[in-house]
Every structure is written in structure tokens, then in C-alpha cells.
Amino acid sequence: MLAVKCPVCGAEGDETDFHAGGQAHIRRPATHDPAHVTDEEQRNYLFIRINPKGLHFERWRCDRGCGKWFHAARDTVTMEFKAFYGVTELPPADVIAQAKGQWAEYFANRLTSESKA
Amino acid sequence: MSELSYQSPLAGVAEPQGLSISIREIDERGMIDLRGLTSDAGFMAAVKGVIGVGLPVKPRTSASWGDVKVLWLSTDQWLILSSRARAHELLSQLRDALQGYHSLAVDVSDMRAIIRLEGDGCREVIMKGTSLDLLDPEYVQGCCRRMRYAEIAALLDVVEDNVFDIYVFRSFAHYTWNFLCATAKAPAKLKLFGAQEVPA
Amino acid sequence: MKPRYSVFSLARNAMNYHKDWERAWRSPTPKPEYDAVIVGAGGHGLATAYYLAKNHKMTNIAVVEKGWLGGGNTGRNTTIIRSNYLQDPSIAIYELARSLYEDLSQDLNYNVMFSPRGVLMLCQTQHEFRAFQRTAHANRLAGLDCRMVTPQEVKEIVPIINDDPNCRYPILGAYYQPRGGTGRHDAVAWGYARGADAMGVDIIQNCEVTGIQRDGGQVVGLETTRGVIRTKKIGVVTAGNVSTVMDMAGVRMPIESQCLQALVSEPIKPVIDCVVMANTVHGYMSQSDKGELVIGGGTDPYNNYSQRGSFPALEHTVAALVETFPIISRLRMLRMWGGIVDMTGDRSPIISKTPVDGLFVNCGWGTGGFKAIPGSGWVFADTIANDRPHPIAEPFGLNRFQEGRLIDESVAAAVAH
């Protein structure tokens, strides 16, 4: 039974007071350019998941507290939470630094595209 | 032409026997669900103007003014409690005052059943249904929060040290009542911490 | 050829205090090169190797396993075997598997204890009743031996069931597959391993794959904790670890790994003689030959590689089963455990070629692939040997996620074991 903490209202509690919502930071292509979404992009959005053994970034909802969605960084082997952060935010820099593989790639891309913008 | 006939969610439920605490239905309470943004000063002021007290912004707290009490539900949601008779009037005042502010106020007086628990040992009884730590100093008068209770969603209001109101959606009223009757049975009474007798 | 197992060989060996039994399988050191390498010695991987050798005469092959063979989900499942699925492609593969189970012990010369004791899927709401009725029609026309049974028949088949018509979810009937049942999960892995080994397949345990080598679009080898192995054909069958292995070849998977739990009671004398699944209340139960009640729980709703689940996923199941079989209230839970299941978006498996030549994948069996082992191995071996999908495997290709050609079984039954 995980102990989860909502970064929005500060409520702490059992995982059953929260709702786990799968991988975080998935981009919905149709929101951005509905006319030009390829089959592959749509498939990636709907089905392809980063499924790391180790540090993972995921969505949760404070189901029995404030009702808000938020993000969490969790190790899928030890189950330790490394950070809780806002639903529109990126993880804290020190946690990004621990990301490996596809997640490391993802954050690197996001950080460069954001610094360009 | 018909008379208005009223029936509370737990009307007619049998008086419970053999419990370690008292439980009863709280009826005739008016409730307004209010949504708005705390960052919107105009909204906050308009609400205060109507209900007499500023909306609580600290999570899991409540505020009162006269016979009106406001429970914090979320960062942008509150439950305003009053007598049932006043709720209607409050709602129209609110709607007037909130014209032009992004907000939503709805009368939800009939949406929930309220059960009041009173007596020594209430906390232990409730902890048989929720994972909240009601022995934590946070849970004193003025604290309220949503919770998972038994198998359902509920709202807990700490009215006084040994007085708690549990709000549940109306359709779950009987389930909640029965759950309380099962967990508050006198022979199952439990006192957590504090001096215990040494067993023989 | 290995000496055969039989009551006579047992008696003969008893004379010498069983000192002359041969090894069930060897412990070979990896050769530098194989014609094909299967990654993952679970039931699916071992069956694939067995049929590659037996049906396709490919014997210069290896199965590499990071731990001990059969130690993944194959060694930790609740052993339910049935084929009464709803969708045509599912019926085809699960029924192939079920029918192979019927004489698997004889084929492998290893008693896998396939026990066609019957699977009862309870109907506890009108909606569920109708859904199973639909499945029953589909299955009958597909040629399966299944039928709807009345509440009275349910009570006859399972006397300990709660037949109170006023209980929370009274039993309105059940969908029954008389030749579904259970098997001895470990023996399935061991039997296939022994069978494959006898035909020359190297089963290499304690050998973890750490990299997949490519030459352009073609696989050429594997890096393992026991060195590099050259091969042009790789079949990845690593269940919960499939994303991490496929990632080594740069192929991203539509998979999430979650923990599914199960538990057993203390052993008691026989009380239930079939498998009962109660989908509405999320519980299912059977009794093993040793006497434990075998109970499956739910999956944790988040990714988990720890083989340790959270208690709530079992708690609801137990409450549901206490309600369904009231006598178990006073029985006790002996052990609970978890396995890492590979969940796809439509809860159906993947048996597929991949964008990389020579790389094949078989995964996504999630919560229900034990029953599929013989069929899956059969068609996957055929796919690998011929480098094109076996017709039964075809609908389960990776491309379905791009084309929207999902095979959604959850529409028929909430629990897909």
C-alpha cells in the first residue's frame, strides 16, 4: 500500500485515497494539429508507453482529497516516490537528472525545445 | 393542489441499539456547492459579502459566521452550510453577487445524508472505515476533509472534540448507517493508546 | 532420447534409492552461435523452443533465461485453462492451446496434470448474463463444448456456493466450459524444458540478455551476462520484462508492466471440484490437488516491477470470495505473491514480427496466458521458422494498434484469466 502525497492540497494517504492515472507527459497530437496526425503518432499517443524498470513519471489524482490531478516520480522497483509535482509542470531538476533511457531522452528534448521557444 | 412532502434520506431508519457511541441523522441542512478561483479577488470578496466570512483557503479547514459554515472541499470548491430555509436565499444572493465572475454555485441540499457521531470513542469507530489518522492533532474542531469511508466517498467535519459529522451521497445513506451500526457495536469498542489494563 | 518416465521406471529406480535418475535437463554453457535464440524460459518461450525443434526440426537453438526456468509468471499463476473467449481470433488460439493440453502429458512424457474439471463463470447481473449468453452462442458456433447452466446446476457442481437468492449478487446462472480446468503450472515449464532439452535445445539459465546487436535492420546477436551469442533469429518472450528487452533493439512496445497477485489458503480436504470465476465481484477460486484454495487477485493500477503487490488488490477479492463461498471465512491465507504481467492496450496478446528483421516478439498475455502456452508456442515457432505470421497468430500482430484492429476481450468479461 503506497503512501501518496498530493502536491496541490498536501493531503497524504493510502494509495486507495488516490487514483493512479498511468504515464505522465503524454502529448495528445490532435490537440495541437488535428488535421495532421499520422496513424503512427496516434498509435504512439494511444498505446505506446514508456515502461521503465526504475524511475518512472506518472499521473495521479487526489481522489479523496482535493480532486486534482498531479504528477509523481516513482521507482517501479523499490516503489519509492522521488517527487510529487504539478500536472502542468516538469519534475524537479535533480529528479530529471536521475531519469534514464527513454525518459532521459524525453526530458532532454523537452528542455531543448522549451529553451528554444 | 399538492402539499410539499419532505423526506430526509434516513427517514424511518430504526433507532440503533447497543452502540458505544450515539449516531443520528442531521436533517434540514441547506448546502450550496460553490466553485470559484481564490486568485480572483472579486470572487472572494463577493462571496464574503454574502456569507459574512471569507472562504477558507487553507486545505481541510472550515470557517463560520453566525449560522453559516463553509467547508473547504478543494482549492476551488467549497460547501456552504446553513439552515435549509436559508439556503435558497443564500443561493440567489450569491448568484447575484457573482454575476460576471467565473464561478458556479449550486444548491445541493438534497444531495447528501449527514450522520452525526457523538461520544467517547468516535475517532476509533471512524478509523474502522477510513485510513485517515484521526488521532493526529490536525483533526480538531474546524477541520474537515473528504475521505474514503468504508467502500465509498465521504466528507468528514470535526464539529467538536467528540462530535463528528459524516456526509455521504444520499444513495449511500443506509449503507453508511449500517456500516456504522456494525463498527460501533458496544462489544467492539476500542480505545487506542492511553492506559490499558494488563491482561490476566 | 531420454529414458521415459513411467510407473515401471519409478519402480525400477526405487530399487536403487532413486540414485540413477537422469537430469531432466542439462546445464549447458552457451555456444557462440545458434540458428535461433529464444529469450525468456517461461512457458511460452520453452514451448516455442520445443515446437521449433519438434515441428520445424530446428534443434541448433537456445533458450536464454535470466533466472531459473519457469520462474516468471508461468511459475506464479492460478493455472486456469479455458478457451471460451468472445472474439474469433482469441477462440482460435486459446482452443488450439486447450486441445494441445489434453494430451500434453503424453506428448511430453511428463505429467502436467491437466485437469479438465470444468470452469464456471458466474452470472450475477442481468448484464453479465446477457454478455455470457452472447459468448455462449459465439463459442457454440465456433465448435466449443460450452453451455449456460442454471443456478440449480451451479449449486450441484459447487455445493459450497452461496445460493441465497437475496444476497448482494445472487447467482442468475453460469457459463460453463466442462473441459476447461487447471494444470500444474511448474510441470508445464519443466515438461517443455525436458522435452526441448532431449531434442538438443540448450536451455541456459542465469543468463540475462543485456543487449541486442543489429546490423542495419537485421538482428545479428545477443549480449548476455554469459557473453555474446550470435544469431539471426531472436524470439523475445519475456512477459513483464518485454519493454526493457525490446528497448535494446530500439522497438517501443504498447505494454505496461503491472503486478498481479494471487494467494493460497492452507490446504484442506477437497471442497470444490471446478474453477469458479465471479467477474462481477472480481474473484475466482479453485482448489489445487494438494488442497490449497488458489485465489487470484487484481492488478495494482500502476507500473510495478517488484513482484510485490499492494494489499487492496487482494482484499476485495477475498471479501468477494467470503461472500461467494461463506465457509472460507474461517479458513486462513497461507501465502500471497505477485507476478509482473505485461498489459496491452486491448488486453490481448502480441505474437508478431517486428520492424527489425529476425526479431520476433510474443508477449502481452497479461493476466491470462498460462492457458495459452501450448498454442502460443506452436504458432510462434511456426512464425519464427517461416518468417511470416502463422494464420492464428496473424490477428495478434503489432500493426493492429496502428490500424485500430483491436481484439478487446474485456468487453465480454471484466477478468480475463
Add this chain to the structure above:
Amino acid sequence: MSKPYRLSTGGRFVDRAKKVSFTFDGKTVTGFQGDTVASAVLASGQRVFGRSFKYHRPRGVVGLGSEEMNALIGVGLGARHEPNLRATQIEIFNGMAAVSQNRWPSLTFDIGAVNNAFSRFLPGGFYYKTFMWPQSFWKHVYEPFIRRAAGLGKAPEGRDPDTYEQIHVHCDVLVIGGGVAGLAAAEAAAANGAKVIIADENPHLGGLADISGGAIDGQSLPDWSAATGAKLYAAENVHVLNRTTVVGHWHHNFVMLFERVADHDPALLSQGVPRHRLWKVRAHQVILATGSIERPIAFANNDRPGVMLASAARGMVERYGVAPGSNGVVFTNNDDAYQTALVLKDAGIGVRVVDSRGRAEGALPNKAREIGIQVDTGSVISAVNTSWGGLNITDVKIASYRRGQGRVIKETKAEADFVAMSGGWNPALHLWCHNGGRIHFDDKLQAFRPKEHHDRIVAIGAANGTFGLSQILTEAIHAGSKLAGSGKVHPVPAAVQADERPLEPIWFAPATAKYNEGNKHFIDYQNDVTAADLELAQREGYESVEHTKRYTTFGMATDQGKTSNINGLGVIAEASGKTIPEVGITTFRPPYTPFSFGSVAGVLTKDLFLPIRRTAIYQWHVDHGAVFEPVGQWRRAYTYPRNGETNHQSIDREILAVRNAVGLLDASTLGKIEIKGPDAAEFLDRMYTNMFSTLKTAKCRYGLMMNELGFLSDDGVTVRLSDDHFLMHTTSGGADRISAWLEEWLQTEWTQYRVFVTNVTENWSQFAIAGPKAREVLQKLDPTFDISNAALPHMSFVEGRLGAYPVRVYRISFSGELSYEVATPANYGLGLWTDIVAAGAEFGIEPYGTEALHVLRAEKGYIVVGDETDGTTTPIDVGLDGLVSKKKADFLGKRSLEQEHLKAPNRKQLVGLLTEDPNDVLPDGAYAVRQVKDKPPMEMIGQVTSSYRSPTLGRSIAMALIENGRNRMGETISFPLPGGKVVRARITDTVFYDKEGAKLNV
């Protein structure tokens, strides 16, 4: 052994003034208050408690507490029977009925014992090698036989009459185990102000302290434990739990405690005290003080009744005043077991010591010699001999021994009637490992010890492999102080204890015949796994310890190998030439000891099993004879049969009432969601497939929702209350799901939208008044409320008062008739409902249930999400293309509709069906085939989604999803049914009644 073995004095736990009688296998046994079944039955002179799993060998008591693996019994009668309990843990009470298990016909004469004679043919894993021919015999002959022979106790009969409950508690420090270590740690933590829970599985605190010798601060250990325990009981910030086993440790220090509240006292049960209570504790810190478990040493026939652990032998004497026999041998490889010899001697029981070590010069061995106990070092017990049937030990065989010796050359016989053995102690690190704690092998102890853990948990005392009293106290007090409150470290009291010399490992003693030559050296007693079985598994290639476990079932019995695990590893290590750490250990899993399913269900049984949701009209439905149907958690009225009507008859009556007069339906369960904000209209355009921004105020529109895969997920009517304010209806099952769905998209994807969503489902009772006379009924109720066609046309909305009732009225119809849905705040619901029923009486109003509703809508060809759709159905499939906007750039699911397969021409499409014979009602879910054959398989082309006998049309109607169906209008297709009948039906439009909609706009 047959004479009573109660000693004339002693027995710390028993109250000799209070006699307690109970039955064991029907025979009355009298013991004292405080006895366990084990001590009382042993005291009565009986040693055999049960029969073993596979060979049905007689078995007796081996242990002292929860480690017991042999003496399993059943307790209680009928529905209160509980099998497989450890006799060493069951406290006796007057009238208790205990029985032995796994024997037939009786404990002393058991037919199953023939398995013992054949045991040579039944090596570990033998069943994998045989029982394969003929094929059908497995199911019908072999398996039933094996199943009957296996299993242990019997299940209870009937429903459990007792109750169970659970509670959640949080604490700063949870101390697991109430031995010296746990007590000292809890005291230190409490002194620092921490909120402490300390739990121990036994009725008494103190753990093994009382049989360990030594003193703390000048107090004897039992006195010190009692005094410290009393302080903890009295403390304000400590909760002490006895008879409470900590069963498991999970992520983030979630720990579960199983309290046996009333098992020891039937008076409590009859007062209604819950039998068991499950504590779900979230602890900031966990201190593991679970002590250690003594391990046996294997020798030939080491399972005979009378062979027990050394700690158990001295525990029997000291705690219960029961002699394990009259003349015993202590067999040890360590100093600690000499305490047993001293205690036995002191109690006047004959004893000698056999020590496998070459030398034994510690304080305890020396003391033993001093008081005249014969000590043979460099010796082992190689076997025991028994009287006929293996029931009683007659003598032991003693042989000289050097480490590594294979076979015994010379042995001597010594008379003895019991053996007290000790192979050393294993830290009880089960809970440490449940959640992934790391361990390492300690060569000195020859046992695994805790290493590191990612959770906040520390191990102390014997659980940490620390056995010296002073070290235990130091560890405990440091841990307790540091983890809690002020962090101030308290002084460690002075402790004295005899110092001990190291043990020397020995897993099994050699015998004249080697263990793999027919001698039975039991490693796992309960599952009858011998050293030979383990060795055979190695030889056959089941090399991994996990393979050996599963092949031989070693460690898989109800004790989970508490005493046998390390011994088994030792045997495997010797057989395979590896070291124990190389062999590795099998995974520890919860629970620590088995706990009841009843406690897991807690109070959630019977009517509390799952919540039932009731509408405000629920009781009225009950009073009016409604048959109910579960819809999600709701109970909805299915139909209202009266005067002996069948369901069919009442449903027809209800349907015809709606078609010809008027009907009343409780539709309160429909989801109702208020949506408001400047971006509300645009938001709805994203959520629904069709357009809502164009909807006019006070108008209603039917909307469809898809999930992102392009499949239908919900539908319902939404009304625009004002420019920026909507009220959405969802299906009954959809209310919570859809309101969460809306919130999710607002919070996570379209965060710029200024929209609030509030789910008000439960605030309203809502009824459909449907039928040609609907208007008249409402007019009768309130003639001033204008609901004429002009004022309130189809698909429009008005708010006001109907009589005294505040209402929202929607002119919408799911039946095809003139229909109003009237909503009123739920506390008025019953009042309005009864008023409508009264007002409608003269118009022939009938309440109708969900089944009539379904037939009515099917006659009109309206879909039900979940009937016509199954999670793989698109709006296009069900013919609602018109509701899928072509104009909107984006809405949920839109992009997926463009995927190849979702556009494929041969998809199944919704059509109507009229059977050739109007009296044939197609079964729900029946499949049509391309071509009827005389036997399956037949190729299927689609299935019936809804099928009814329509009383309105006097014939059957159905809807179906059929491959390419809309291009097959008029075609006749075939449905082969069970039993060979083939029903043929013509494909039609889905609207069977009032195609032009004339009835709606009146």
C-alpha cells in the same frame, strides 16, 4: 509415554487452581487455565497429535509457539470449526472441542499410513513421472485419489456465525515482537514521547526471555519483562497488543497486524466481540524485534513424536509444568541448549547431552557437567527407535561424529523417551524480507541476517542475529531512542547472562544407512520432505533452490519452513557442493503465519459486502412489489408484478400502459452534471461527437461521447441552462465516470478552459412520465404550469413549480411517446412521486421498470450504450453518423475514427431484425452465420444486441450488429440456435414503431 506428565510443581503460565476441561478427538482432557492444547494433551500422557501430509506418519509436538509445524489440530464444531491450528498456540477453555487431522479411521490406526510402507516408490516429485496412462485416468481415477489423500484439516460447515473487523492506525514507532528487545525498544521510544504500538503474537509479553536465563538490573528476566510490560500498558502514548501477529510488511511501512481478540474465550464471542481484528498500521518507523527460531537437526526418524526442539522442551517444563518425557537426550551443536538440560535435570527428569562439537567448554556445558549431567561431545544422535507404529520412542542411537562424516560406523543405543534438539537459531527475518529487505549470511551463526532496507525499518535483538543480553539491550535502546521524539538515548541497564561459545553447523546427522538409502531424515516435517528428496531434486537438475522447493514442496507447508528452511539449504549446499549463500534462499512472502479470510473481509460481508445505492423512491418500489435489477451499485426496479403476474406479464402491462395511457419511471439514477463557464460550450464540443455550442438556451440535445479509441462510451441529453451554463445527463452507470472524465480533460489537457463542473446527480429525483396521457396527469397535478406543446415543445426545458414542488421539466422521450422528465430535489422525490401516482390514477398510470423501458426504446430503435455497443463499437457502427460532427476540427475520439479498421467496409452495423415467425424471439447475443452447416464451426457475421417480444406490435423485434448490415436491408439471415433450430430473420430498419415520430410532437 502414557502416564500423565504434569510435574508436581512449576509452570509459570498455568494457574493450578483453575481446572479446564476440553475434548481431544472426543476424549476429555483436563488441564489448567493457561495451558495450550499442546501442553494439556502432553500432560495427559498423549504424544500423537496428527498424521503427516504424505506418508501419514504419526506426529507430535515439536515447537513451543508459532513455529510449530507438526501438531496441527482442528478446533470447534460445525460452522465454528477451524482446521490446521497449531496446538502450541491454542489456549484451552472449558468445553473446547479439538480434533486431530489427516487420519482415518483414528489417530493411532490410520489406513493412509500404507503410504509410508510404499514411500520408497513415492520420492519427491514422483507424480510428474507417472499417472499418465491411460489419459482419461488422471481426471477420473488418479487425481481424485490424490486429492482425497492430500489436504490437511476439514473445512467448516456452513456460514461463519462470528464477526470480524478492521481498523487503521498510524504511529511513530511500531515495535514487532514483545521479547526483551521489543520491550526495551518500546520503552525507550515511549520515553522519548513517540506514539508507539507494540505487538506480540503470544498472550504473554517477554518472548523467550523467561526461558533464557540471566538478569537485567538485578531482576530475573520474567520479572523484568512483566515490569516493563506493565509500564507499557500503563503509558499514555503506547498501545500494547497481545495475541496479535504481525502478518506482513508492505511498501512505505504499511504493516498488517492480525489480532485474535476472542478465540481464547468463548464468553467474549457470545457477547458479540469481534473474533479477529485486522490492524492496518502505517508506521513512521518499524522496529523488528521478532526474535529467532530454533532449528532442528535431522537424523533418521527425527519426526517421531517425542522429538522436539530444545527450547520447546524447557518451555514445557518452565511454562506449563509439563515434562516432555521421563528420560531424554538433548542433542545440540551449541551452548544455548544446555539450558534445557539444566532445566530438565532441575525438574527431576532424566537427561544426557549429545553435542556434535568436538569440544563444549562454555559456562553452560561446564555447569551441566558440574551437576552430573552426562555430556558426550563429538557425538550425534543417528536415529531413534520406536515402539510399533512409531507412536513412542524407546531408545536413541548415538554415534561418534566428526564434521563432514558420511556414514556412521559404530553406534550405541541409549534408552530414552524423548529428544530435545537444537541446531542453532535463525533470526526471524520474514517481515524484513516481505518488502525487499536485503540479507546476508553470517558464518558464525550459520544463518541469514538483515542487511539493508529501503524502508524505515530496523532489526534488533535476536531478529538481527544478536543473542547476548547486553548487546540486545544496547541495540534495542539505541533503536527505540533514536527513532523517536527527542532522540535522547537512554542508559542501558546492566545485564548478566552466561556467555556462550560458537556453534558448529550440522544439518543432518549421519546414520548407518545414508539418508538417501531409505533412511528418513525429515527436513520439512509437515510436507514430509526428506534430505533424500532434496538431494534427488538436485541430481535431477532442479538445481535452483526455487526449483527444488517446487519439485519437492519443501518450505511450502503451513509453517512456510520456519524451522526447516536453513536446514534444507544446508542439505542442498552439501548435495551440490555449493555454499549456503550460493544456493540462496527462497522468497519470504506474507503472511508470517496464516490468518483468517474472515478478518480480511472484515465487516464487508452480507449486506455490507458492497454498497447498494438507493433512490429516494426505493422503499416505495419495495412496498409495491418491485423486482429489482442491479445497475452498477444501484438497485433499480425491473418490473412490478402484481396479483400473481409473471415478470413477462407485468412488463407487457407496463409497456402497454405507456403506449396507450401513461407510465411512470424512476429515472433518478441518471447522471446529472452542471457545467458552467465562459468556455463551457467549446469544452462540450470537445467532449461530445456532435455540436453543442449551437444549442439554444432552454433546449435539449442528445449527445454521444467516445473514448479516445473512437468507441462509444456514454450518451445522454444535455440542456443549455444559459449562455455559459449546461446540464448534462449521463447513463446511470456513467455519472461518476463521466464527471471525473470531464474534470480530467479540464485539468490535464485543456487547462486554459474556464469551466467548472459539479456532479449533482444525487441532488435530484427524476421521473419519466410517458404516454399519450402524460400531459393530462401533470396538468391535473398543477393546472397553472404550462406544459403545452407550444410552451414546452419536444426537446425543450423549463424550470418552475409543479404544485408545491420545485421542478426542472425536460420534454424528452426515450419511449417514443409524449414524455416529460420531471426532476425535483431528492428530499421531495417521494412526495412528488406519490402525488403523480395519485393524480394519474384516473388516467390509468402504471409505474414501469427498466425492462419495460428497454422494450419501449427498442421498439423505437434507440440504442443503449452497453447493449448495442460493447466497447468496440463506433457511433458510425450504430448508424449515428449524423451525430458525428464533420465540422469540428477536434473532439475526443475523432482522430481514431480515421484508422483503417474503424473505417473498414465490412464492419458490423446496427440493423433491425424481424423473424420470419413473429413468435420466435431471438435469444440475446445469438449469432447469425454466413451459411448454416450441419455442425460447427460456422462463420459468424454478427450478433443480436437486443431482442424482445413487443406487446405493442404483437411480435418479436430485435436489433443486431451485422457485417455490412446497412447494405443488406431486406436480406434474410439465419441464426442457428442450440438444439439445432435455425431462426431466420429479415434485416430491416431499426425503428419498429412510429417511424415518422408522430407520437412525439403532440
